[in-house]
Amino acid sequence: MNTTWSRFNIVSIVLGFAFLYIPIVLLIVFSFNESRLVTVWAGFSTKWYGELFRNQGLIDAAWVTARVAFISATVATVLGTMAALALTRYTRFRGRVLFSGMVFAPLVMPEVITGLSLLLLFVAIGLDRGFLTVTLAHITFSMCFVAVVVQSRLISFDRSLEEAAMDLGATPVKTFFAITLPVILPAIVSGWMLAFTLSLDDLVIASFASGPGATTLPMKIYSQVRLGVTPEINAACTILIAIVAVGVLIASVVNKSREVQRQRDEQAAQRH
């Protein structure tokens, strides 16, 4: 393809990225503001971060969120990977249409509906709302995102590698762990990270599914935001953004070096 990058293309990309990033940059900048007024710059200060670490409610909520996100992302990754395998490997089984519908629908389902329906389920089966119910709710919607991420990797996966392993006498289980898993691992890792951040970010579903004693960080931030914009919330948001940004950066560097390694291996293999 002939790539002539016109001025129009460049301008639209620059404007687009400015639109996407300026609000986040401003939010971060004003978390270092001396003044309590978020929109008037009064000099550099990190005092709001200090305030943050003295706010026990916020710290408790952060701890709840971290545990919910870790557990739900891990379980969702296992279930989502299984769902992706089921969808790509088994083109015919009873109820496949329903199954793929149940995997794709939660991706676009309005959160208020998912939240309400899960809450009513928990009430119907008499499960007390709290840590467990939030975790179950997060597993349910994030496993579908994992399934889509892993599925897109599985579709381009070269099945002849597995066939070769099994021709050489490997059992299906051994083949899966020795051949399939290492190949789809980057997709599984990004699936886990996606599930983790989805859980970390979720406000609406958590508000429905959670109960007393299991207030998550977004719920806490939301209740404070309703009272007004404060630099303390800016500081909390900045920390969250930093955690996610570092995570994504590490993942992309790891992926990149794996990719380089793989290309080197392939070249070496072809030379023999």
Place this chain on the structure above:
Amino acid sequence: MVQLATSDHPDPAPAAAAGGFGKAIGNRLVIIVPYLWLFFFFLVPFLIVFKISLSTTAIAMPPYVPVFRLEEGLAGFLDSLGELTLDNYLWLTEDALYFNAYVSSITIAAVSTLITLAVGFPIAYGMARAPAALRPTLLMLVILPFWTSFLIRVYAWIGILKPEGLLNQFLIWLGVIDTPLLILNTNTAIYIGIVYSYLPFMVLPLYAALEKMDYSLVEAAQDLGCPPISAFWKITFPLALPGVVAGSMLVFIPAMGEFVIPDLLGGSQTLMIGKTLWNEFFNNRDWPVSSAVAVILLLLLVVPIMLFQQAQARSLEKDR
């Protein structure tokens, strides 16, 4: 290795049968476990929502009647069945509030989808035309905001759009306006919030479609004297159509039920169905009516969701 590189697209079905792959119990579990999970935590809850939407509000816990109880057996179940009513749905049609909320949700979601498309298309197009070495970085830059919390991104706009906020300070400093614009707590703020939050969802499918496009078609048309604008509508846009459909549905469907954006950026005048449902549930504690609101919202979204699934299935088929 050479042979492996050439057979990139094996047909999965015969391989699964030939390798004895489908026989092992472990492979059955791969289907059964996520199937049961989604059945129990996704499908069953909807049936419960539907049932409660036919119930009557009561001062009890849970706050509705009838409650099906297993210990009452079949007779008790049939008795309870007789207590179900359509009253909640009738109530929704009688009170103009709900009708207006549905109409304004559809309008806001549709308009913001169109704006997102108009904003996202040039970005996706520019990315697809960018030098190949630069594309992964650009892609990463579009995905990155998606990883940042939705709540945080909406919150960031409050500080910008407030009457004494950064946008007004900037415009006054420029001398464009004398008095601050009132944007926060209006529908304009909701549009900005939705376009901003869902822009990556629009750009990614558009980019996927545009990147595969053969640009020499456009060049050929222009060589034959087709003006750029009509070349766009005759060639580029139709070829990008799968991306347009997928992106639009990814914006429209969640925007319909959006709660955070109308709640934080919109005003008290703004009616959106997600906010109505939330208030009905948390403030009025009327579980049956909020269930009925959810059922109608779901019915309105059935067609867009099916459109999305078809677009999704088609793009997966193409990748095979």
